[in-house]
Amino acid sequence: MPTPRSAALPVLLLACLLRPAAEAAAQQNPQRIGDFQSWTAATHAEGGQKVCYAFTRATRSEGVPNRAPNNVMLVVTHRPKGRDQVALQAGYAYPRNADGGNPVQVQVGGTNVGFYTAGNSAFARDNRAALAALRNGREAVARGPLPNGGRGQASDAFSLAGFSAALDAISRECPASAAAPAASRR
8 A cells, every 4th residue: 555655756746747848838928017007018938038028909990890909909029139129910911012112100199100011910110210109109090901902991099008118117027138139120
């Protein structure tokens, strides 16, 4: 008959074997840094490296039927090899070759920032200009082409309340290094 001590050994061994797998899985999942009014700051692992990002969801979306605003996000990302990357997640795929120049425009106050598209995302052509506008604004309004080249425009509004605090939080969590230049232009 096994003693209580010998019966606990397989359980302890199993726990020791599963712990590294559980820790690795936890590192892959997003970890919240904090909430800052309309913005959330978080981290996740990408290719074994820490990535920090701040995001907000659209407060209103128009022009695309059956698209919920919570599927539409404005995101700033710090990666090990690039910082201050500003992107939009549209909640649908942008049409290919959507007017070659700046198919998506984000207006913050009196400042317009051009974005280029790739799949269901749009990326700031000038990240520094985008960040400066976002830091100084109250609301950002993105306008871009409809899916499948439809007529009209999609329009998404984002609150900028808490943006600066969220950006500061991800900058503290993922500080700049010599290997991580700011992504000023594409």
